[in-house]
Amino acid sequence: MFGKIIWTTDFSENAEASLAYAEEIASRFDADLILVHVLLDIPLFYSSFLGDSSAYLEALEKAREEASGELESIARNLRNKGIAARIMLLEGSPYSEIISFAENQGADLIVMSTRGPKGLERIIIGSTAEKVVRNAPCPVLTVHEKPALPLKIANILLLTDLSEPSKKAFPPALELAGAFGAKITLLHIMETSVPLGKEDEKALSDALLRVMDGLLADTVGEEFRRSIEKVIVKGADAAGGIARFCEENPVDLIVMATHGRSGLRKTLLGSVAEKVLRSLEVPVLTVKVRL
CATH class of the missing domain: 3.40.50.620 (HUPs)
Incomplete structure (x- = not known):
């Protein structure tokens, strides 16, 4: 059932909490695991107010390279454990890009972390996690805190x-x-x-x-x-x-x-x-x- 899994990350400590679940489920189902990061770029219209647009484009390209490098580092570690992992860098609104990508890929599961300090009610209204849960074309696993290992x-x-x-x-x-x-x-x-x-x-x-x-x-x-x-x-x-x-x-x-x-x-x-x-x-x- 879980043949293709998407794990989303913004490279925060919160995002790492869900990686263990994505990894373990992918391993047990021999699934493809796609590591996704959405780069929230500044539209070119706004960049025109920054003066030198070339500086903005250079910064954007640098952000792409850094994000791809971080994703590839995580994917390499997973491949060394026998998991078929690949990366995908998207650009735009995180919620809409994740939903569109999951639909296009025919994903069976999305794994993602929610935000919020421990012990307090998490306000996810309007957040990426809440919007993905509402509209995803497949089941969504939301994880709040990093689990004890082994999972x-x-x-x-x-x-x-x-x-x-x-x-x-x-x-x-x-x-x-x-x-x-x-x-x-x-x-x-x-x-x-x-x-x-x-x-x-x-x-x-x-x-x-x-x-x-x-x-x-x-x-x-x-x-x-x-x-x-x-x-x-x-x-x-x-x-x-x-x-x-x-x-x-x-x-x-x-x-x-x-x-x-x-x-x-x-x-x-x-x-x-x-x-x-x-x-x-x-x-x-x-x-x-x-x-």
Whole structure:
């Protein structure tokens, strides 16, 4: 499934956090790994205000050479480890260039870091990462902090709101679980603040578990299905319930679809997906559902 992977970098320390994931996934799937940097150049119109345009063009060419050199250094190191790595230097708006390149290449996965100081909610609204997650033609893995090495993905948390579109996230979760030998927990947050009696709550939970079984039966083989733990957690809001589950249980990766439960197209703004991306330290693989 992950035959062609794009890793994006701006050469910052934050960007390095996601490289280990791109490298490990590429290695386990024997995938091509494309290292991408987008050079945010100054349009020639603006350069006319700088006086000597030749000086600007020289600076731009120098920036190209330096960026290509840094990319090639990373690629060389990956090739020495047996990974088919190549580089691509793009110019323009980072978000639009990454999306266009992924579409043209038929990429199966984009791996990128998000920004923000540890311990604070990451404001990704309007950022490159948030725009890529919203519009990418393939799954996007966002990483917040550099992992301990060797990289371990032993516990995958697969989220569902029990809708049919949420099944879109199941195949990549299964692929990664198989490659890493990871356990999958399928989690649904039962969003309600209405107090229920024990019998009513159990009856509702049992009914929801049957729905989860039905979703799995459509996409997962019986043997693998038996190994997936199904969990229902009651909470006033989904994002808070997910955060609590991650605090109380080992989670190495979250996999989720981005869509609206009503079946209507819904942006990430204010959605569960955006809140999860903002607030949790755990890497998140988002799969866009086209409705």
